Structure formats: C-alpha cells, structure tokens
Amino acid sequence: MGTSPLYVFSDVFSRVPIESDVDVLGALSLVMYTIALIPLAKYVFVVLKANDNGEGGTFALYSLICRYADISVLPNRQPADELISSYRLKLPTPELERALNIKETLERRSSLKTTLLLLVLMGTSMIIGDGILTPAISVMSAVSGLQGELEGFGTNAVVIVSIVILLGLFSIxxxxxxxxxxxxxxxxxxxxxxxxxxxxxxxxxxxxxxxxAVNPAYIYYFFKKNSGLAWSALGGCVLCITGAEAMFADLGHFTVRAIQ
Known part of the structure; x- marks a missing residue:
C-alpha cells in the first residue's frame, strides 16, 4: 500500500492529458477514495470478519463453506448425518431460512459446486499473479526515479538494478x-x-x-471533462490498491484486531 501509488499518476496521465486543475484534483480524489473505500471500508471492516479460525485467503473461505455445506469435491460427510434432527429443524428467522435454501441449492447442483471451485482456483491464481507482478512493478518504478537524477542511468540500468534488488529480497x-x-x-x-x-x-x-481533492465532487468533474478517457484512466487509479488483498490473504500472520 505504501509503494503502489508510486506508479499511479504516471499511468493515469499517460491516458489523460493534464490540461487543468480538474485533471489533477480529479485523479487524486479517485485515488484517495479508492484507498478509503476498498482497503479501509471493504477489507478492514467487512472481509476480515469472514475468516477460518484466524486464517484468511480464498481457500480459507472455501474450506469454511465446505465445513457447513456438502459441496467439497472430496466427500466430507456421511449420508447418515443428514438424518440428524438438527438438519430438519424449522429455522426461526427468514435470514437463516434463506441461508439454508442457498446451502441446499449448492449441495444439489454439481454444476454450482464446480463453478464455485473454479472461482476459488481463479481467485487464488490472480493473487499469485498479483504477488509476482506487484513487487516487480514497485521496484522498477522506484528505481526508474533515478533516471532523471543520474546521468547515463538508462532503461537497461533500471532493469539490472531492479533484478538485483528483487533477487536480494527473495533470497532472504x-x-x-x-x-x-x-x-x-x-x-x-x-x-x-x-x-x-x-x-x-x-x-x-x-x-x-x-x-x-478531499471533495469527491472533483471525481464527477473529472469524468464530465474527460468522458471516455476518464474511464480508461480509472484502471490506472485502481493500481493504488494493488497488494491490499494481502490484508486478508496473509491474515494468519496477524490477528484481525491488529490489522484493524
């Protein structure tokens, strides 16, 4: 989170030219509220509550669902379990009854089980991909800042220095x-x-x-002024939260309270 904003503005303004204060303030406002809404509001106060005995990550959530519903690819429940009276009790609230309906639908349809497993695998693959790309982009963005300060420090030097730094980081x-x-x-x-x-x-x-830029109205002005280009720049603004999923995926290293 501390390094991701390094390359946000260079990416945003490669798509949207800076013509007035609205462009700068609108992009900055987008970055500020993206960081406030997704890592802070979504992850800290919502996603962290869904953990498996203090462990986070896509497979932790999947194992949590498998524990309460018979949706695992590998059998994890005996047929006799379904005859237990607690499975057939009338639920006291509409919310619990709706949850039971969703559970029964997932258990009944094999296509939904397969789809859920594929989504879990896809989500895990995306986190792995993000874990590979984010350090490389962050280090290269930081090292490329030396290009304007050191004479003769070209693109090849940026790549070589970045590789050395990454090798050092991963070796420890x-x-x-x-x-x-x-x-x-x-x-x-x-x-x-x-x-x-x-x-x-x-x-x-x-x-x-x-x-x-604290005023979110500048986001509206930014989109109104740049229309289609602003939507393209939105992808660059989202770069400011790369790595935010580590707050949940690495939950086993820290407690929920410590992260909050």
Whole structure:
C-alpha cells in the first residue's frame, strides 16, 4: 500500500492529458477514495470478519463453506448425518431460512459446486499473479526515479538494478516471516516517515490547495471533462490498491484486531 501509488499518476496521465486543475484534483480524489473505500471500508471492516479460525485467503473461505455445506469435491460427510434432527429443524428467522435454501441449492447442483471451485482456483491464481507482478512493478518504478537524477542511468540500468534488488529480497525469505519482518520493520517505518515528511514539505512549499481533492465532487468533474478517457484512466487509479488483498490473504500472520 505504501509503494503502489508510486506508479499511479504516471499511468493515469499517460491516458489523460493534464490540461487543468480538474485533471489533477480529479485523479487524486479517485485515488484517495479508492484507498478509503476498498482497503479501509471493504477489507478492514467487512472481509476480515469472514475468516477460518484466524486464517484468511480464498481457500480459507472455501474450506469454511465446505465445513457447513456438502459441496467439497472430496466427500466430507456421511449420508447418515443428514438424518440428524438438527438438519430438519424449522429455522426461526427468514435470514437463516434463506441461508439454508442457498446451502441446499449448492449441495444439489454439481454444476454450482464446480463453478464455485473454479472461482476459488481463479481467485487464488490472480493473487499469485498479483504477488509476482506487484513487487516487480514497485521496484522498477522506484528505481526508474533515478533516471532523471543520474546521468547515463538508462532503461537497461533500471532493469539490472531492479533484478538485483528483487533477487536480494527473495533470497532472504527463507529465513522466515519473523526475521524478515524484524529486519524490514524499521525500514518501513523510515519509508512512511519520509513519505509523510516529503508530502508535507511539498504541500507547504508548492500548493496546499491540492487538499481540495478531499471533495469527491472533483471525481464527477473529472469524468464530465474527460468522458471516455476518464474511464480508461480509472484502471490506472485502481493500481493504488494493488497488494491490499494481502490484508486478508496473509491474515494468519496477524490477528484481525491488529490489522484493524
């Protein structure tokens, strides 16, 4: 979450030209409210509640569903279980009755079982893909910032330095999450301190009126002014939340309360 916004504006304004304040404020407002609504509102307050004994991730949710409904590809329930009286009790509320209807529909239709499993596999594959792409893009975006500062530091140098950094990062993963986290905690603290300090300095020195982007009306003005191009730029704005799913997928490393 701290590195993803690095490449958002370069992607957004490669699709939408900067012609007025509305373009900058609209894009910034989109980024701010995307971060506020999806990682904060959706993941922290909604998705984290759906965990399997403190474990998160797509398969954790699937195993949770399989525990309460006979939808697993591998048999996990005996036929005699269905004769237990608790399966046939009249449910006290419409919500529970609706849940039972959904459960029975899933158990009855093999096509729905297969579809659900395919969705789980697809979601897991997308998380794996995101885990491969996000570090590479983040590191290359950070290193490419040196191109304007160092003479002769071209694209080839960016690629080579990025590969060296990524190899170094992945080579220390074998020491375990605890040791890696202990090593990177002060680095992350310094990184976020620098982000905040540089941002505050730029606000005071250049243009504090950029805080007008807190007003979501600029999102409307942005779409009204750029129409079709704004929809194309929306894909770039979503880049600011790449990695947000790790809050749920890596739930086993932290408790729900700690993340909240």
């Amino acid at each position: 993963q074998r020491f375990g999450t605890g040791k890696v986290g202990f090593l990177f905690a002060p680095i992350l603290a310094l990184w976020f301190f620098c982000l905040g300090s540089i941002g505050l300095y730029n606000l005071i020195k250049h243009d504090i009126t950029v805080l007008r």
